Amino acid sequence: MKRDELMPKYRPYVERYLAAVGESGQPYQNELFQRLIIWAFDVGDFDSGIAWADLAIAQGQRTPNNIKRDWAHFVADTVLEWAEKQAAEGHAVEPWFSRVFDKVRNDWRLNEQLTAKWFKAAGCLLLRDHDGQPRPSAVGDSATLEQADHWLAQADALHRKVGVGTLRQKIAMRLRALNPA
Incomplete structure (x- = not known):
């Protein structure tokens, strides 16, 4: 479900967020972005997961509440x-x-x-x-x-x-x- 429905549905929102941050240089805590990083690893999309995690680290994004690391x-x-x-x-x-x-x-x-x-x-x-x-x-x-x-x-x-x-x-x-x- 994550791979076939949720990732395709929400990925465009995250890509728009990342494009907007790229233009303005003003990141903010984005729970959808944080959740999609986790889902990328869950579905085996390591390319996206690693790249997005790098961006999350650079932006100071927190991990979702259920992730204690x-x-x-x-x-x-x-x-x-x-x-x-x-x-x-x-x-x-x-x-x-x-x-x-x-x-x-x-x-x-x-x-x-x-x-x-x-x-x-x-x-x-x-x-x-x-x-x-x-x-x-x-x-x-x-x-x-x-x-x-x-x-x-x-x-x-x-x-x-x-x-x-x-x-x-x-x-x-x-x-x-x-x-x-």
Whole structure:
């Protein structure tokens, strides 16, 4: 219903609001805009959801009353949850994972635990086997293994309980096997 009826019905109002704000430079708290951001993620329209959330952050838009997080935390949580499910099933997570990971690394101030989860996910994605599982033994490229270990080390530095120790040990073993010298 959201995808087929509500989004098409209300999207033109939001687009008019965004155009008007673009011309006047005077944003205001727009509950319809806020709600459509949530709906965009609900229906899997990550392009619109991420772009609109960026605008909402820039405009200082509040999240709807039933969302107890700010926009950055909401988007980071939502996209990470989606990406982990997709990756576990062996599906692609791009371009949305990289778009949000870039924001997590460079722009958004998130809590350490969520940021650590993002770094862990980035490392695990580099180690995926054909079934979508993170397996260092499935990777034959030292540079990829080193980059994965770099992301995992950052995750560990941010939040010790993120759970990357064993995986990092397996990466070290795989690197030794690839580079016996």
